Amino acid sequence: MNPSRRLGVVVNPIKFDDLADVKEQIAKVCADHGWGEPVFVETTEEDPGVGQAHEALEAGVDIVCPLGGDGTVRAVATALVGTDTPMGLLPGGTGNLLARNLDLPVEKIGDALDVVLTGTDRRIDVGLVTLFPDSKSAEPLKGDDPPTEEDPRRDDEEVFLVMTGIGVDAEVMANTNEKVKGVLGWPAYVFAGISRMFTRGFMVELSTGGGDPQIQHARSVIVGNCGKLQGNVELMPDAKLDDGILDGVILAPKGAFGWGAVAADLASRHRRGHRQIVRMTSPAIRVTTGAPVETQVDGDPKGEQYGLSTRILPKALVVRVR
Known part of the structure; x- marks a missing residue:
């Protein structure tokens, strides 16, 4: 148990009909794994996730997860390139192509979160x-x-x-x-x-x-x-x-x-x-x-x-x- 560890989630709000329910689900899984309250930052039309990922980093999170389409994944990765902070992949779009290529869960957020919170780190090109x-x-x-x-x-x-x-x-x-x-x-x-x-x-x-x-x-x-x-x-x-x-x-x-x-x-x-x-x-x-x-x-x-x-x-x- 380490409640000082926190998850940062950069979420595209237009991808979800009930975003509050999604946030509650993520917070519960984090709590079940002994993590602290996650930090949620929503993307905007002007910024698809780069600035939000930096905001999450400034909040001191241990890992940053894009929650949206492949565009959100790319935006978060843009902010994390060259850092040691890992990116966790949560299914939120149609393609989820990077997750598919890494053989990660692409159907249920809960399954993907289990990997994010308990998995290992890998450096990719x-x-x-x-x-x-x-x-x-x-x-x-x-x-x-x-x-x-x-x-x-x-x-x-x-x-x-x-x-x-x-x-x-x-x-x-x-x-x-x-x-x-x-x-x-x-x-x-x-x-x-x-x-x-x-x-x-x-x-x-x-x-x-x-x-x-x-x-x-x-x-x-x-x-x-x-x-x-x-x-x-x-x-x-x-x-x-x-x-x-x-x-x-x-x-x-x-x-x-x-x-x-x-x-x-x-x-x-x-x-x-x-x-x-x-x-x-x-x-x-x-x-x-x-x-x-x-x-x-x-x-x-x-x-x-x-x-x-x-x-x-x-x-x-x-x-x-x-």
Whole structure:
């Protein structure tokens, strides 16, 4: 019993019909485990969780838990990167993708809290992404100040924990109806995806820092820190959260037959293989396009961009696991 230990919870209030009941449930589980009264900080439209996570840290909590969607998880992680304070994962959104990739409970808050309060700490990698809102920003930077050990991120870099992508995957995120998602859960993305399968695609130049850039037509380019999607789909089966490497995949199917082949490849966990799926690994992956294309970061739509640049920050975040 250690009532001096406290949990910080950064909660997105719009995710819950009865937030008071959720808070009461969390407080009871904390008390049952001998922890003190948890500190709750609610996100706002202006701040999705970064400032709230810092507020929780200033209150002296021992662990900070995002309670919302994957966007709340990303915001809290942004505040915790480079610290020794662990992040605990509570299910509050549709995807809960980081928790799925860590094989943590994603159905019941109580089960997840048991892990948070009794589990062990694990250091995982963090992805950093710079978006290119115009063609000029997509040009390689020269002479910019490198990150320092005290501040490992540049001002133009955003944190991602799961995947960032450009193309069909981002179009699906941007066009999924929130009401439908609230009723159906993750299958709502499938319905949104069907309507995006027959878009024309785009030309992409991809560089991994070694050799000549690869130029080809694509429907989607995804860079991941881990590889599991909803429905237990392994998009990047070799991706690991602590290997210091990013995994990338270019999807370039043509028509319904091509998408069917891609689906068969994913369903067979890549035993069949397909020439319209190109894979790569590198600590840094840069993607540029000749025209603006819809983009997402950990499921958050970012609008049309001229590409993105990603790199890995090895073992920069502590996460509470089983």
